[in-house]
Amino acid sequence: xxxxxxxxxxxxxxxxxxxxxxxxxxxxxxxxxxxxxxxxxxxxxxxxxxxxxxxxxxxxxxxxxxxxxxxxxxxxxxxxxxxxxxxxxxxxxxxxxxxxxxxxxxxxxxxxxxxxxxxxxxxxxxxxxxxxxxxxxxxxxxxxxxxxxxxxxxxxxxxxxxxxxxxxxxxxxxxxxxxxxxxxxxxxxxxxxxxxxxxxxxxxxxxxxxxxxxxxxxxxxxxxxxxxxxxxxxxxxxxxxxxxxxxxxxxxxxxxxxxxxxxxxxxxxxxxxxxxxxxxxxxxxxxxxxxxxxxxxxxxxxxxxxxxxxxxxxxxxxxxxxxxxxxxxxxxxxxxxxxxxxxxxxxxxxxxxxxxxxxxxxxxxxxxxxxxxxxxxxxxxxxxxxxxxxxxxxxxxxxxxx
Numbered sequence: 001x002x003x004x005x006x007x008x009x010x011x012x013x014x015x016x017x018x019x020x021x022x023x024x025x026x027x028x029x030x031x032x033x034x035x036x037x038x039x040x041x042x043x044x045x046x047x048x049x050x051x052x053x054x055x056x057x058x059x060x061x062x063x064x065x066x067x068x069x070x071x072x073x074x075x076x077x078x079x080x081x082x083x084x085x086x087x088x089x090x091x092x093x094x095x096x097x098x099x100x101x102x103x104x105x106x107x108x109x110x111x112x113x114x115x116x117x118x119x120x121x122x123x124x125x126x127x128x129x130x131x132x133x134x135x136x137x138x139x140x141x142x143x144x145x146x147x148x149x150x151x152x153x154x155x156x157x158x159x160x161x162x163x164x165x166x167x168x169x170x171x172x173x174x175x176x177x178x179x180x181x182x183x184x185x186x187x188x189x190x191x192x193x194x195x196x197x198x199x200x201x202x203x204x205x206x207x208x209x210x211x212x213x214x215x216x217x218x219x220x221x222x223x224x225x226x227x228x229x230x231x232x233x234x235x236x237x238x239x240x241x242x243x244x245x246x247x248x249x250x251x252x253x254x255x256x257x258x259x260x261x262x263x264x265x266x267x268x269x270x271x272x273x274x275x276x277x278x279x280x281x282x283x284x285x286x287x288x289x290x291x292x293x294x295x296x297x298x299x300x301x302x303x304x305x306x307x308x309x310x311x312x313x314x315x316x317x318x319x320x321x322x323x324x325x326x327x328x329x330x331x332x333x334x335x336x337x338x339x340x341x342x343x344x345x346x347x348x349x350x351x352x353x354x355x356x357x358x359x360x361x362x363x364x365x366x367x368x369x370x371x372x373x374x375x376x377x378x379x380x381x382x383x384x385x386x387x388x389x390x391x392x393x394x395x396x397x398x399x400x401x402x
Contacts, residue, residue, distance in 0.1 A: 005043065006043050006044065006046070006047040011047075012044070012047055015040050015043060015044055015047075016044070016345060016346060018036075018040060019037065019040050019041065019044070019345055022036060022037040022040070041340075044345070057115060058118065058120055058322075059097060059111075059115055059116045059117075059118050059120055060090070060091060060093060060120050061322050061326065062111050062112075062115045062116070063077075063090070063091070063105065063109075063111065064091065064319075064322070064323060064326065065326045065330070065335075066109050066110075066111055068220075068323075068326065068327055068330065069330060069334075069335060069336070070109070074087045074088065074091065075087075077090075079104070079108070080101060080104040080105050080108050080109065081101050081104070081105075082101070093120055096120070097116060097120075102116040102117060134191075135160040135161035135164050136157060136160045136161075137191045138160060138164055138191045138192075138194075138195055139189070139191065139192050139195060139256055139257065140156050140157060140160050140163060140164070141156060141157075142192075142256055142257060143167065143195060143256075144156055144163075148167060148195075148199055149163050149164075149166065149167050151163055167195075167198070167202075168198060170202045170205055170206065171198060171201050171202055171205060171268070188258060188259050188260065188261070189256070189257070189258035189259055192255075192256035192257060192258055192259045193256075193259050193261070193309065195256060196253065196255060196256050196259060196261075196275070196277075197264060197266065197275070197307060197309065199253055200251045200253055200264065200266065200273055200275035201266060201268055201273060203249075203251045203253065204249035204251055204268065204270070204273035205268070205270055207249065207251070208244050208248075208249035208250075208251075208273075209244045209245075209246075209247045209248065209249055209270075209271065210244075211244070211245055211246060211247045212247050212271070213246065213247025213248060213270075213271030213272060214246075214247065217246050217247070217248075218248075218294055218297050218298035219298065220327075220331060222246075222298075223291055223294050223295070223298070223328075223331045224331055225242075226239050226242060226243070226290070226291070226294065227287060227291060227331060227332050227361055227365075228359075228360040228361060229242060230283070230287050230361050230362040230364075230365060231356075231360055231361060231362055233388075234392065235283075235287075235362065236286055236290075236389055236392050236393070237392050237393075239290060243274070247271045247272075248271065248272050248273070248274065248294075248297065249270075249271070249272070249273040249274065250273075250274050250276070250290070251273060251274065251275045251276070252275075252276055252277075252278060252393040253275050253276075253277065254277055254278065255277040255279060260279070260311050261277055261279065261309060261310065261311050262276070262277055262279050262280070262285070262289045262310055262311060262312045263275055263276040263277055263289050263290075263292075263293050263309075263310055264293065264307060264308055264309040264310060265293040265294075265296035265297050265300075265301060265307070265308045265310075266301070266306065266307040266308070267297075267301040267302070267303065267304055267305065267306045267307070268304060268305075269304050272297045272301055274290065274293045274294070274297070276289055276290065276293070278389055278390050278393070281386065281387050281388070281389050281390045282364065282368070282384045282385050282386055282387075282388070282389065283362055283364035283365070283368075283384060283385025283388050283389060284362075284364040284365050284367060284368025284369075284371075284384045284385065285368070285384075285389075286389045287332065287361075287362070287364075287365050288312070288328060288329075288332065288365070288368065289310070289312060291328040291331050291332055292310065292312065292324050292325065292328040293308070293310070293324075294328075295323065295324040295327045295328050295331075296308045296320070296324055299320070299323060299324070299327075300320045300323075300324075308320070308321075308324075329369070332361065332365050332369070333355070333359065333361075333365065333366065333369055334359075337355075337358070337359070338355075338369075341355045342354060342355070343355040343366050343370065344370075347370050347374075347379075347380075349383065352366045352367055352370070352380070352383060362385070363383055364383055364384045364385040366383075367380040367383035367384050368384050371384065
Protein backbone atom coordinates (compact mmCIF):
# COMPACT_ATOMS: atom_id res chain seq x y z
CA UNK A 1 0.00 0.00 0.00
CA UNK A 2 1.43 3.37 -1.03
CA UNK A 3 1.95 5.66 1.95
CA UNK A 4 2.80 9.28 1.28
CA UNK A 5 3.34 11.99 3.86
CA UNK A 6 1.18 15.08 3.33
CA UNK A 7 3.58 18.01 3.03
CA UNK A 8 1.83 20.63 0.88
CA UNK A 9 -1.61 22.15 0.42
CA UNK A 10 -1.81 20.30 -2.90
CA UNK A 11 -1.12 16.99 -1.13
CA UNK A 12 -3.77 17.92 1.43
CA UNK A 13 -6.36 18.73 -1.25
CA UNK A 14 -5.72 15.52 -3.17
CA UNK A 15 -5.94 13.47 0.02
CA UNK A 16 -9.29 15.05 0.84
CA UNK A 17 -10.54 14.17 -2.64
CA UNK A 18 -9.38 10.58 -2.24
CA UNK A 19 -11.08 10.36 1.15
CA UNK A 20 -14.30 11.55 -0.47
CA UNK A 21 -14.07 8.83 -3.12
CA UNK A 22 -13.36 6.15 -0.53
CA UNK A 23 -16.22 7.26 1.71
CA UNK A 24 -18.57 7.21 -1.27
CA UNK A 25 -17.63 3.56 -1.92
CA UNK A 26 -18.20 2.69 1.77
CA UNK A 27 -15.39 0.09 1.98
CA UNK A 28 -15.89 -2.96 4.18
CA UNK A 29 -13.69 -3.31 7.29
CA UNK A 30 -10.54 -5.30 6.66
CA UNK A 31 -10.31 -4.45 2.96
CA UNK A 32 -7.35 -2.55 1.43
CA UNK A 33 -9.69 0.39 0.74
CA UNK A 34 -10.73 0.58 4.39
CA UNK A 35 -7.10 0.45 5.48
CA UNK A 36 -6.27 3.19 2.98
CA UNK A 37 -9.09 5.36 4.31
CA UNK A 38 -7.85 4.93 7.87
CA UNK A 39 -4.28 5.78 6.83
CA UNK A 40 -5.40 8.91 4.98
CA UNK A 41 -7.51 10.04 7.94
CA UNK A 42 -4.51 9.75 10.24
CA UNK A 43 -2.24 11.58 7.77
CA UNK A 44 -4.78 14.37 7.39
CA UNK A 45 -5.06 14.67 11.16
CA UNK A 46 -1.27 15.01 11.47
CA UNK A 47 -1.16 17.68 8.75
CA UNK A 48 -4.07 19.62 10.29
CA UNK A 49 -2.48 19.47 13.73
CA UNK A 50 0.80 20.89 12.38
CA UNK A 51 -0.70 23.56 10.12
CA UNK A 52 -4.08 24.54 11.55
CA UNK A 53 -3.10 24.73 15.21
CA UNK A 54 -6.28 23.35 16.77
CA UNK A 55 -6.34 23.91 20.52
CA UNK A 56 -6.33 20.68 22.52
CA UNK A 57 -9.15 20.30 25.04
CA UNK A 58 -8.47 20.36 28.76
CA UNK A 59 -7.85 16.79 30.06
CA UNK A 60 -10.67 16.93 32.63
CA UNK A 61 -13.05 18.32 30.01
CA UNK A 62 -12.02 15.46 27.71
CA UNK A 63 -12.74 12.85 30.40
CA UNK A 64 -16.14 14.39 31.19
CA UNK A 65 -17.01 14.55 27.50
CA UNK A 66 -16.12 10.88 26.99
CA UNK A 67 -18.23 9.98 30.04
CA UNK A 68 -21.20 11.81 28.56
CA UNK A 69 -20.60 10.34 25.12
CA UNK A 70 -20.51 6.74 26.42
CA UNK A 71 -23.08 7.18 29.21
CA UNK A 72 -20.52 6.48 31.94
CA UNK A 73 -20.93 7.23 35.63
CA UNK A 74 -18.10 8.14 38.01
CA UNK A 75 -18.01 4.56 39.28
CA UNK A 76 -17.25 3.37 35.74
CA UNK A 77 -13.91 5.21 35.90
CA UNK A 78 -12.69 3.25 38.94
CA UNK A 79 -10.92 0.59 36.80
CA UNK A 80 -8.89 3.35 35.12
CA UNK A 81 -8.25 5.66 38.09
CA UNK A 82 -8.24 3.39 41.12
CA UNK A 83 -11.05 4.23 43.56
CA UNK A 84 -14.25 6.26 43.86
CA UNK A 85 -12.51 8.89 45.98
CA UNK A 86 -9.70 9.27 43.42
CA UNK A 87 -12.22 9.60 40.58
CA UNK A 88 -14.02 12.37 42.48
CA UNK A 89 -10.75 14.17 43.23
CA UNK A 90 -9.61 13.94 39.59
CA UNK A 91 -12.89 15.29 38.21
CA UNK A 92 -12.94 18.12 40.76
CA UNK A 93 -9.30 18.93 39.88
CA UNK A 94 -8.04 18.25 43.39
CA UNK A 95 -5.65 15.46 42.31
CA UNK A 96 -3.38 15.28 39.22
CA UNK A 97 -3.50 12.42 36.75
CA UNK A 98 -0.66 9.93 37.12
CA UNK A 99 1.12 8.22 34.23
CA UNK A 100 -0.66 4.98 35.10
CA UNK A 101 -4.04 6.73 35.00
CA UNK A 102 -3.21 8.41 31.69
CA UNK A 103 -2.19 5.09 30.13
CA UNK A 104 -5.37 3.39 31.37
CA UNK A 105 -7.68 6.21 30.20
CA UNK A 106 -5.95 6.34 26.83
CA UNK A 107 -6.19 2.57 26.32
CA UNK A 108 -9.63 2.05 27.85
CA UNK A 109 -11.52 5.14 26.70
CA UNK A 110 -9.51 6.17 23.65
CA UNK A 111 -8.71 9.67 24.94
CA UNK A 112 -5.57 10.92 23.14
CA UNK A 113 -2.49 10.73 25.36
CA UNK A 114 -1.39 14.23 24.30
CA UNK A 115 -4.67 15.58 25.71
CA UNK A 116 -4.32 13.77 29.03
CA UNK A 117 -0.68 14.82 29.43
CA UNK A 118 -1.58 18.52 29.47
CA UNK A 119 -1.69 20.54 32.66
CA UNK A 120 -5.38 20.89 33.69
CA UNK A 121 -6.81 24.39 33.70
CA UNK A 122 -6.99 26.26 36.98
CA UNK A 123 -10.63 26.79 37.84
CA UNK A 124 -11.95 29.98 39.36
CA UNK A 125 -15.57 29.60 40.37
CA UNK A 126 -17.89 32.52 39.79
CA UNK A 127 -18.78 34.57 42.84
CA UNK A 128 -22.05 36.39 43.14
CA UNK A 129 -21.95 40.13 43.44
CA UNK A 130 -23.42 41.56 46.61
CA UNK A 131 -24.94 44.96 45.94
CA UNK A 132 -27.31 47.26 47.75
CA UNK A 133 -29.98 48.11 45.20
CA UNK A 134 -30.25 51.71 44.06
CA UNK A 135 -33.61 51.97 42.30
CA UNK A 136 -32.55 54.97 40.23
CA UNK A 137 -29.76 52.95 38.58
CA UNK A 138 -32.21 50.65 36.82
CA UNK A 139 -32.74 51.45 33.09
CA UNK A 140 -36.20 52.72 33.92
CA UNK A 141 -36.53 54.82 30.74
CA UNK A 142 -35.88 51.82 28.49
CA UNK A 143 -38.14 49.61 30.60
CA UNK A 144 -41.04 52.06 30.23
CA UNK A 145 -40.29 52.54 26.52
CA UNK A 146 -40.53 48.78 25.98
CA UNK A 147 -43.90 48.71 27.74
CA UNK A 148 -42.73 46.56 30.62
CA UNK A 149 -44.23 49.17 32.94
CA UNK A 150 -47.33 51.19 32.14
CA UNK A 151 -47.27 54.64 33.70
CA UNK A 152 -48.47 58.17 33.07
CA UNK A 153 -46.09 59.91 35.50
CA UNK A 154 -43.86 62.53 33.90
CA UNK A 155 -40.88 62.31 36.22
CA UNK A 156 -40.06 58.62 35.80
CA UNK A 157 -36.70 58.78 37.54
CA UNK A 158 -38.15 60.27 40.72
CA UNK A 159 -40.67 57.44 40.93
CA UNK A 160 -38.14 54.70 40.12
CA UNK A 161 -38.57 52.78 43.39
CA UNK A 162 -42.35 52.77 43.17
CA UNK A 163 -42.38 51.78 39.48
CA UNK A 164 -39.81 49.00 39.85
CA UNK A 165 -41.60 47.50 42.84
CA UNK A 166 -44.79 47.45 40.79
CA UNK A 167 -42.86 45.82 37.94
CA UNK A 168 -41.65 43.06 40.28
CA UNK A 169 -45.01 42.35 41.91
CA UNK A 170 -45.91 39.38 39.63
CA UNK A 171 -42.85 37.47 40.93
CA UNK A 172 -43.28 38.35 44.59
CA UNK A 173 -41.71 41.82 44.59
CA UNK A 174 -38.11 40.55 44.75
CA UNK A 175 -35.32 40.59 42.17
CA UNK A 176 -33.87 37.25 41.01
CA UNK A 177 -30.59 37.52 42.94
CA UNK A 178 -29.14 34.52 41.11
CA UNK A 179 -28.65 36.76 38.07
CA UNK A 180 -25.82 38.43 39.97
CA UNK A 181 -23.82 35.20 39.40
CA UNK A 182 -23.56 35.99 35.71
CA UNK A 183 -21.29 34.07 33.34
CA UNK A 184 -19.58 36.68 31.19
CA UNK A 185 -16.09 38.11 30.95
CA UNK A 186 -17.49 41.39 29.65
CA UNK A 187 -18.60 44.22 31.86
CA UNK A 188 -22.38 44.30 32.16
CA UNK A 189 -24.83 46.75 33.63
CA UNK A 190 -25.95 44.63 36.57
CA UNK A 191 -29.17 46.61 36.97
CA UNK A 192 -30.11 45.99 33.33
CA UNK A 193 -29.26 42.31 33.78
CA UNK A 194 -31.50 42.04 36.84
CA UNK A 195 -34.35 43.77 35.02
CA UNK A 196 -34.05 41.46 31.98
CA UNK A 197 -34.03 38.34 34.16
CA UNK A 198 -37.07 39.55 36.08
CA UNK A 199 -38.87 40.29 32.80
CA UNK A 200 -38.27 36.72 31.56
CA UNK A 201 -39.60 35.26 34.82
CA UNK A 202 -42.63 37.57 34.76
CA UNK A 203 -43.49 36.62 31.18
CA UNK A 204 -42.91 32.91 31.91
CA UNK A 205 -45.36 33.06 34.84
CA UNK A 206 -47.94 34.82 32.68
CA UNK A 207 -47.55 32.98 29.38
CA UNK A 208 -46.57 29.43 30.34
CA UNK A 209 -47.24 26.67 31.14
CA UNK A 210 -50.38 24.58 31.44
CA UNK A 211 -48.34 21.40 31.95
CA UNK A 212 -46.40 20.73 35.15
CA UNK A 213 -42.64 20.31 34.78
CA UNK A 214 -41.09 17.00 35.90
CA UNK A 215 -37.44 17.07 36.90
CA UNK A 216 -36.55 13.96 34.90
CA UNK A 217 -37.96 15.39 31.67
CA UNK A 218 -34.86 16.81 29.98
CA UNK A 219 -32.64 13.95 28.88
CA UNK A 220 -30.14 13.76 26.04
CA UNK A 221 -32.76 12.14 23.79
CA UNK A 222 -35.32 14.81 24.78
CA UNK A 223 -32.84 17.51 23.70
CA UNK A 224 -32.20 15.70 20.42
CA UNK A 225 -35.95 15.56 19.83
CA UNK A 226 -36.04 19.32 20.30
CA UNK A 227 -33.08 19.75 17.93
CA UNK A 228 -34.81 17.73 15.21
CA UNK A 229 -37.56 20.36 15.12
CA UNK A 230 -34.96 22.64 13.52
CA UNK A 231 -35.57 20.97 10.17
CA UNK A 232 -38.77 23.00 9.76
CA UNK A 233 -38.70 26.68 8.81
CA UNK A 234 -40.98 27.17 11.83
CA UNK A 235 -38.65 25.13 14.03
CA UNK A 236 -38.10 27.78 16.72
CA UNK A 237 -41.86 28.19 17.19
CA UNK A 238 -42.34 24.42 17.27
CA UNK A 239 -39.63 24.17 19.93
CA UNK A 240 -41.38 26.81 22.03
CA UNK A 241 -44.65 24.87 21.82
CA UNK A 242 -42.96 21.51 22.47
CA UNK A 243 -41.18 22.81 25.58
CA UNK A 244 -44.35 24.45 26.90
CA UNK A 245 -46.11 21.09 26.63
CA UNK A 246 -43.45 19.75 29.02
CA UNK A 247 -43.65 22.63 31.50
CA UNK A 248 -40.65 24.63 30.23
CA UNK A 249 -41.15 28.26 29.25
CA UNK A 250 -39.18 29.59 26.27
CA UNK A 251 -39.26 33.38 26.30
CA UNK A 252 -37.78 35.55 23.55
CA UNK A 253 -36.76 38.88 25.06
CA UNK A 254 -34.15 41.22 23.51
CA UNK A 255 -31.34 42.17 25.86
CA UNK A 256 -31.20 45.61 27.42
CA UNK A 257 -28.40 48.06 26.69
CA UNK A 258 -24.99 47.25 28.20
CA UNK A 259 -25.79 43.55 28.62
CA UNK A 260 -23.93 41.46 26.03
CA UNK A 261 -25.74 38.19 26.49
CA UNK A 262 -27.33 35.38 24.49
CA UNK A 263 -29.71 33.93 27.02
CA UNK A 264 -30.28 32.38 30.37
CA UNK A 265 -31.83 29.44 32.18
CA UNK A 266 -33.62 29.96 35.48
CA UNK A 267 -35.70 27.93 37.91
CA UNK A 268 -38.81 29.34 39.54
CA UNK A 269 -41.50 27.81 41.71
CA UNK A 270 -43.53 27.19 38.54
CA UNK A 271 -40.69 25.38 36.76
CA UNK A 272 -37.79 26.24 34.47
CA UNK A 273 -37.74 29.20 32.14
CA UNK A 274 -35.32 29.82 29.27
CA UNK A 275 -34.81 33.33 27.99
CA UNK A 276 -33.16 33.99 24.63
CA UNK A 277 -32.18 37.45 23.39
CA UNK A 278 -31.59 36.49 19.73
CA UNK A 279 -28.57 38.80 19.88
CA UNK A 280 -27.40 37.04 16.70
CA UNK A 281 -30.35 36.55 14.37
CA UNK A 282 -29.16 33.27 12.88
CA UNK A 283 -30.63 29.78 12.84
CA UNK A 284 -27.42 28.12 14.05
CA UNK A 285 -27.09 30.55 16.95
CA UNK A 286 -30.70 30.00 18.05
CA UNK A 287 -30.37 26.22 18.25
CA UNK A 288 -26.97 26.11 19.91
CA UNK A 289 -28.05 28.63 22.56
CA UNK A 290 -31.35 26.84 23.18
CA UNK A 291 -29.72 23.43 23.63
CA UNK A 292 -26.98 25.00 25.81
CA UNK A 293 -29.65 26.38 28.14
CA UNK A 294 -31.52 23.06 28.12
CA UNK A 295 -28.35 21.39 29.40
CA UNK A 296 -28.43 23.83 32.31
CA UNK A 297 -32.05 22.87 32.93
CA UNK A 298 -31.19 19.17 32.88
CA UNK A 299 -27.93 19.28 34.82
CA UNK A 300 -27.60 22.43 36.89
CA UNK A 301 -30.97 23.96 37.84
CA UNK A 302 -31.90 22.27 41.10
CA UNK A 303 -33.65 24.81 43.31
CA UNK A 304 -35.97 27.77 43.01
CA UNK A 305 -33.81 30.81 42.30
CA UNK A 306 -31.00 29.00 40.44
CA UNK A 307 -30.03 31.07 37.40
CA UNK A 308 -27.47 30.83 34.60
CA UNK A 309 -26.91 33.90 32.43
CA UNK A 310 -24.80 33.23 29.34
CA UNK A 311 -22.66 35.24 26.97
CA UNK A 312 -21.58 32.42 24.67
CA UNK A 313 -18.85 34.51 23.05
CA UNK A 314 -16.91 34.30 26.31
CA UNK A 315 -14.80 31.30 27.31
CA UNK A 316 -15.31 29.97 30.81
CA UNK A 317 -13.45 27.97 33.40
CA UNK A 318 -16.71 27.17 35.19
CA UNK A 319 -17.21 23.37 35.02
CA UNK A 320 -20.96 23.72 34.50
CA UNK A 321 -20.48 26.01 31.51
CA UNK A 322 -17.86 23.67 30.06
CA UNK A 323 -20.27 20.76 30.48
CA UNK A 324 -23.09 22.73 28.83
CA UNK A 325 -20.87 23.58 25.86
CA UNK A 326 -19.64 20.01 25.37
CA UNK A 327 -22.99 18.30 25.84
CA UNK A 328 -24.97 20.74 23.70
CA UNK A 329 -22.48 20.27 20.86
CA UNK A 330 -22.78 16.49 21.10
CA UNK A 331 -26.59 16.65 21.26
CA UNK A 332 -26.76 18.62 18.03
CA UNK A 333 -24.05 16.69 16.17
CA UNK A 334 -22.77 13.54 17.92
CA UNK A 335 -19.00 13.54 17.99
CA UNK A 336 -18.76 9.95 16.78
CA UNK A 337 -20.67 10.86 13.62
CA UNK A 338 -18.92 14.19 13.15
CA UNK A 339 -15.39 12.74 13.16
CA UNK A 340 -15.93 10.64 10.04
CA UNK A 341 -18.48 12.83 8.24
CA UNK A 342 -17.83 14.37 4.84
CA UNK A 343 -18.97 17.70 6.28
CA UNK A 344 -16.09 17.68 8.76
CA UNK A 345 -13.53 16.69 6.13
CA UNK A 346 -14.68 18.55 3.02
CA UNK A 347 -16.82 21.39 4.38
CA UNK A 348 -18.82 21.63 1.13
CA UNK A 349 -22.49 22.54 0.74
CA UNK A 350 -23.36 19.02 -0.44
CA UNK A 351 -21.57 17.42 2.50
CA UNK A 352 -23.26 19.78 4.96
CA UNK A 353 -26.72 19.03 3.58
CA UNK A 354 -25.97 15.30 3.60
CA UNK A 355 -25.05 15.30 7.31
CA UNK A 356 -28.00 17.54 8.20
CA UNK A 357 -30.38 15.12 6.46
CA UNK A 358 -28.77 12.15 8.22
CA UNK A 359 -29.24 13.76 11.65
CA UNK A 360 -32.62 15.33 10.88
CA UNK A 361 -31.43 18.86 11.72
CA UNK A 362 -31.18 22.14 9.85
CA UNK A 363 -28.06 22.54 7.65
CA UNK A 364 -27.38 25.85 9.43
CA UNK A 365 -26.39 23.90 12.55
CA UNK A 366 -23.74 21.95 10.63
CA UNK A 367 -22.48 25.09 8.90
CA UNK A 368 -22.35 26.89 12.24
CA UNK A 369 -20.23 24.11 13.76
CA UNK A 370 -17.75 24.36 10.89
CA UNK A 371 -17.51 28.15 11.29
CA UNK A 372 -17.02 27.79 15.04
CA UNK A 373 -14.39 25.06 14.88
CA UNK A 374 -12.42 26.92 12.21
CA UNK A 375 -12.85 30.27 13.99
CA UNK A 376 -13.86 31.71 10.64
CA UNK A 377 -17.23 33.45 10.58
CA UNK A 378 -16.87 34.72 7.01
CA UNK A 379 -17.45 31.29 5.45
CA UNK A 380 -20.77 29.53 4.69
CA UNK A 381 -22.72 32.74 5.25
CA UNK A 382 -25.50 31.59 2.95
CA UNK A 383 -26.13 28.47 5.04
CA UNK A 384 -26.40 29.73 8.65
CA UNK A 385 -29.82 31.34 8.26
CA UNK A 386 -29.24 35.05 8.74
CA UNK A 387 -32.35 37.03 9.74
CA UNK A 388 -34.57 33.94 9.85
CA UNK A 389 -35.45 33.76 13.57
CA UNK A 390 -36.45 37.16 14.94
CA UNK A 391 -39.23 37.54 12.39
CA UNK A 392 -40.88 34.37 13.72
CA UNK A 393 -41.29 35.94 17.17
CA UNK A 394 -41.94 39.53 16.09
CA UNK A 395 -45.54 39.58 17.32
CA UNK A 396 -44.80 38.18 20.78
CA UNK A 397 -41.43 39.62 21.78
CA UNK A 398 -41.37 43.14 20.46
CA UNK A 399 -38.28 42.32 18.42
CA UNK A 400 -37.65 44.38 15.34
CA UNK A 401 -35.49 43.14 12.49
CA UNK A 402 -32.30 45.14 12.85
